[in-house]
Amino acid sequence: MWVIPEQTDLAVYFGRCPGAFILIVELLMLQAAVNGAGLAFTFQILLAVAAFMIVVHVWGAQLRIPPVSETLEIGVYGGLVLLNILFYPAQG
Secondary structure, three states: OOOOOOOOHHHHHHHHHHHHHHHHHHHHHHHHHHHOOOHHHHHHHHHHHHHHHHHHHHHHHHHOOOOHHHHHHHHHHHHHHHHHHHOOOOOO
């Protein structure tokens, strides 16, 4: 478990930055789902996000910094990579 000191402004800031990025990814997914615009690009973005999250979580696991629940997310992101590859839109 992580213990946060009384001053949490920096932790909140670093929590909001990835949140803003993920909202952009979700808007891309919504646009691709509604009208098909940028479907292949959206899959590429999702693949990149999942792949980078695997790297981040493996690195953390090697350093033994995060709790076990974070380390287990390696499998979740690996599954997302597999699903992304399986459902990648056919090039026509």
